[in-house]
Amino acid sequence: MRTAIATVCLSGTLTEKIEAIAAAQFKGVEIFENDLLSFNGTPADARRMIEGFGLRTITFQPFRDFEGMPEPQRSKVFARAERKFDVMQELGCDLLMVCSNVSPDSLGGIDRAAADFHELGERATRRGMRVAFEALSWGRHIHDYRDSWEVVRRANHPAVGLVLDSFHVLARNTDLSAIRSIPSDKIFLVQMADAPRLDMDYLSWSRHYRCFPGQGDLPIDAFMDALGATGFNGLLSLEIFNDRFRAGSARSVAIDGQRSLIVMLDELRRRTGAALPEHSVLPPKATCSGVEFVEFAVDERSAAGFEQILAGLGFQKAGRHRSKSVTHWRQGDINIVVNADKEGFAHSFNITHGTSVCALALRVGDAPGTVDRAVRLLDQPFQQPVGPGELNIPAVRGLGGSLLYFVDHKSGLDRLWDVDFEPTEVRDFTGVGLTSVDHVSQSMHYEEMLTWLLFYNSLLDVRKAPVQVVIDPGGVVQSQAIETRDGSLRLILNASQSQRTLSSRFLTELFGSGVQHIALATGDILETAKRLKANGIDLLPIPENYYDDLEVRTDLAAEDVERLRASNILYDREGGAEYFQAYTKTLEGGFFFEIVERRSYQGYGAVNAPIRLASQTRLAAEAVPSGL
Ligand SMILES: O=C(O)c1ccc(O)c(O)c1
Numbered sequence: 299m300r301t302a303i304a305t306v307c308l309s310g311t312l313t314e315k316i317e318a319i320a321a322a323q324f325k326g327v328e329i330f331e332n333d334l335l336s337f338n339g340t341p342a343d344a345r346r347m348i349e350g351f352g353l354r355t356i357t358f359q360p361f362r363d364f365e366g367m368p369e370p371q372r373s374k375v376f377a378r379a380e381r382k383f384d385v386m387q388e389l390g391c392d393l394l395m396v397c398s399n400v401s402p403d404s405l406g407g408i409d410r411a412a413a414d415f416h417e418l419g420e421r422a423t424r425r426g427m428r429v430a431f432e433a434l435s436w437g438r439h440i441h442d443y444r445d446s447w448e449v450v451r452r453a454n455h456p457a458v459g460l461v462l463d464s465f466h467v468l469a470r471n472t473d474l475s476a477i478r479s480i481p482s483d484k485i486f487l488v489q490m491a492d493a494p495r496l497d498m499d500y501l502s503w504s505r506h507y508r509c510f511p512g513q514g515d516l517p518i519d520a521f522m523d524a525l526g527a528t529g530f531n532g533l534l535s536l537e538i539f540n541d542r543f544r545a546g547s548a549r550s551v552a553i554d555g556q557r558s559l560i561v562m563l564d565e566l567r568r569r570t571g572a573a574l575p576e577h578s579v580l581p582p583k584a585t586c587s588g589v590e591f592v593e594f595a596v597d598e599r600s601a602a603g604f605e606q607i608l609a610g611l612g613f614q615k616a617g618r619h620r621s622k623s624v625t626h627w628r629q630g631d632i633n634i635v636v637n638a639d640k641e642g643f644a645h646s647f648n649i650t651h652g653t654s655v656c657a658l659a660l661r662v663g664d665a666p667g668t669v670d671r672a673v674r675l676l677d678q679p680f681q682q683p684v685g686p687g688e689l690n691i692p693a694v695r696g697l698g699g700s701l702l703y704f705v706d707h708k709s710g711l712d713r714l715w716d717v718d719f720e721p722t723e724v725r726d727f728t729g730v731g732l733t734s735v736d737h738v739s740q741s742m743h744y745e746e747m748l749t750w751l752l753f754y755n756s757l758l759d760v761r762k763a764p765v766q767v768v769i770d771p772g773g774v775v776q777s778q779a780i781e782t783r784d785g786s787l788r789l790i791l792n793a794s795q796s797q798r799t800l801s802s803r804f805l806t807e808l809f810g811s812g813v814q815h816i817a818l819a820t821g822d823i824l825e826t827a828k829r830l831k832a833n834g835i836d837l838l839p840i841p842e843n844y845y846d847d848l849e850v851r852t853d854l855a856a857e858d859v860e861r862l863r864a865s866n867i868l869y870d871r872e873g874g875a876e877y878f879q880a881y882t883k884t885l886e887g888g889f890f891f892e893i894v895e896r897r898s899y900q901g902y903g904a905v906n907a908p909i910r911l912a913s914q915t916r917l918a919a920e921a922v923p924s925g926l
């Protein structure tokens with residue numbers, strides 16, 4: 299298969315788009331007509347520019363409102379097609395993509411359309427070109443690939459072929475089995491797009507919400523299996539119309555596109571054994587069993603205050619790094635690294651972002667294999683010098699320039715606390731009863747959200763939960779959970795289009811995207827809250843009204859509600875499952891901790907989020923002193 303991407307996927311001018319596409323290692327590009335119309339140069343100049351970046355134009359598109367026109371329009375569309383062939387000749391492109399007619403003037407009839415395509419095929423042949431027909435899901439007469447295929451079949455011309463666009467096919471829930479009997483050499487182009495499941499008209503859904511395979515909810519695998527069954531080995535191109543992509547970084551979106559294709563083709567290979575290009579053979583997705591550590595970058599000024607907060611939360615100093623100004627704090631199965639070193643990655647991170655999470659380490663089955671997969675997915679590996687005898691923990695660049703480390707048992711990397719650190723005398727790490735990292739919540743720009751969703755789910759064996767929409771006093775926040783099946787790793791991606799939400803203001807305070815909060819699990823939240831209070835840690839106050847409502851919303855006994863109220867604990871229930879949450883006040887820089895107790899509950903307390911956000915917003919407005 300020869301893969302490509304359409305210029306319409308990316309932001310920028312034609313030159314910027316082509317540059318980003320080449321940088322993401324594509325070899326082919328679909329030129330959208332508008333990108334050429336707005337290019338300041340002749341089609342021959344565009345060709346030189348495109349070829350200068352090592353790219354080939356695989357198709358020129360879209361040619362609209364062609365088939366089924368009555369005269370006099372019919373003659374005009376053929377004249378228009380000849381003009382496009384002129385342009386294509388200069389552009390060095392031999393495939394014109396025609397999408398199905400949407401004009402109210404067009405007439406139906408498969409044979410009429412087939413006759414038009416036969417004639418177009420004749421004209422294309424005279425120019426050494428070919429044409430391919432796509433059924434738009436909102437086409438006036440043709441909106442089903444089975445009909446566009448019938449048109450192509452009856453046109454019966456070697457220069458006329460079919461376009462299969464996964465969006466148009468899957469959005470309408472069209473039966474896929476007919477794809478399997480299309481001769482693969484008649485499929486001139488396959489366009490790939492995923493999309494979230496939304497209930498809206500096909501045109502708006504297609505023009506604003508498409509996304510790369512793996513970022514949405516459509517059954518891309520079933521489409522690829524049907525295509526695979528034809529033995530298709532031709533052009534396969536990403537064609538995404540998405541408002542966030544148009545506003546995002548062309549470089550990063552193009553890399554996302556390449557990443558999504560590599561994963562999609564590798565998954566196809568795994569399912570069907572289909573022989574595919576070398577670059578698509580990947581090590582398996584990393585099995586992940588939780589967070590091994592969270593690393594904070596601090597400076598000398600803030601280190602003592604931060605460690606005091608950790609101590610208040612029940613953490614104890616478990617070790618001192620053998621060669622760096624770094625300490626290991628532990629409680630239950632939770633490890634926190636406090637990095638106050640004056641050199642290296644954490645130090646630079648601290649200079650830019652202040653006290654903040656500069657790295658996360660995940661427990662995986664095979665750490666070197668995970669980085670190998672990451673590199674093949676065009677993720678950025680990271681390395682810095684380590685002291686003699688110390689472990690070299692593999693890492694890649696993560697959100698906001700932070701690091702994502704991988705620790706495994708197989709390579710002995712889980713010995714890091716004994717190898718790299720000098721253990722302290724402390725032996726009891728019960729603390730206030732916190733046992734593990736429940737989830738890590740990251741805030742980012744709205745335009746980056748699909749990038750990081752793909753980053754995680756292309757690398758790790760995780761699934762995405764449906765997006766939740768949360769109401770913040772300053773606007774709407776989108777919240778996307780990514781989880782392993784057993785819940786041992788839970789990541790939340792938050793983003794907002796409003797500048798005034800807590801999530802957006804965090805980006806301003808941090809000078810970038812990053813970890814906004816970490817939720818720590820306890821088996822007994824009332825007991826943990828009591829001990830936190832004894833340690834002088836105040837939890838985020840929750841309004842009385844919330845508890846009045848809780849009494850009527852749930853069947854909790856009045857005394858149970860009273861206990862929750864006394865400790866500022868939020869509550870949710872789903873069937874027999876229960877969830878308890880409490881929050882620390884916000885630290886300098888906007889970071890905070892959450893304490894949760896899960897009883898068979900799988901969500902994140904979305905009903906409580908607006909209450910918590912309102913309390914945090916109110917407290918921020920009151921400008922509490924820094925610290926907890
Ligand atoms: O939205 C459109 O008009 C449009 C144009 C070209 C395509 O290939 C397509 O799938 C949609």
Ligand SMILES: [Mg+2]
Nearest residue numbers: 432463489537
């Ligand atoms: Mg298309």
